[in-house]
Amino acid sequence: MGFMCDFCAEQRSVVYCRSDAASLCLSCDRNVHSANALSRRHSRTLVCERCNSQPAFVRCIEEKISLCPNCDWKGHGGSSSGSTSGSTHKRQAVNCYSGCPSAAELQTIWSFFLEIPSAGDPAQEVVMGSMSINECPGDDNHKERIRDGSLIVSNDIKLHSAHEPAGSTYVPSPMVSFSGAKGPTLCEDDSFYESFNMDEVDLSIENYNEIFGDAFDSSGKLFGNDGIDDIFGMEISGADSNGQDAHVTEGSTGCAKGVQPACSTAASGDSMMSCKTEPTVCFARQAHSSLSFSGLTGESNAGDYQDCGASSLLLMGEPPWYPPCPDSSLPSSSRSSAVMRYKEKKKTRKFEKKVRYASRKARADVRKRVKGRFVKAGDAYDYDPLTHTRSC
DNA sequence: CTATGTCCCTGGACCACAAGAGTTG
């Protein structure tokens, strides 16, 4: 079941949308994420072909399989199984994207795209192949879209280095554009800075209130991570396994200084730190004037990134702040719909509980209880879920 | 404006035990 699209449940899932926490087939991905401007910003990547439940971050060239950090970790070294044969496998970073890419664009993003079995599915190929770039407003061609941000491709090098087993080889994808954070180990790489050009993104703080709007309460606190995620499709993850903070240095952006006060002030709220299901994320204004995301400790492992639901990709690819148009930074209708969607999602998520084992749930659903606690079989009980009655 | 009391909401703990995961021979 985990192989199937969460939306249509007919096609095999190919991509994973973090914002929706859903695995989708290509056609549904297209349909769902072309619905409106907000959904188009959802960052998607391939779904792990091993566990089929997590977003892939790397593709093993040898095995021709996309893997999430956990499965990559298990399969390519560091696992308790002691398997080291896979550690020499060449792996290719799996980029994230947003927008409504065509099959050709996905081929550009993922050079191995046609290797993916489901992507080669004629039914899905028809859908993807028929995608017109013009179906997404403002699209001229994908390169242009990549450049102007409507189609965003991203990658995370830092995490790769964090989880890269000795002897393994990562082969960077033919990247079009990088955006996101970088680790200290990459600071020397000037080429990164060339790609990491945030000048294209207007991060001016003047409009932050308009942009963030209801995502902040009166004290300037964010309501929660969901707010960012929902409204911007932004995803934040913490430090790498070595406890290194991810940060965007001002020197590399030129525009980031406008962001820092907003983040350091607005995001300092406990709402950012109280989320149960996501890692503690803390924005801190560093002495060296950088935007810092810290939270995961040195004990964190690949699984932490997954379990917490946060992106394993630092800052992912999407620009945290969607490039606001000077004249109409964000249409009020879009904003209100974003806020509405955020509130709706928050409301839903509040009561949402992901059941991992249906069999256990089925059993728990019929177990007798005393004051809510399970009782031994045969013991007296005060609540029977089957009859919804109390025996005492 | 501050202190105190009350109400309400949120989240964690608790329970038994089958299923899943891991280990051993």
Next chain:
DNA sequence: GCCAACTCTTGTGGTCCAGGGACAT
């Protein structure tokens, strides 16, 4: 390497309760 047997760990839901925020006095 494969399999069976065994041990250990995990997850499941309803209820209770402590803690904290909001509000009134």
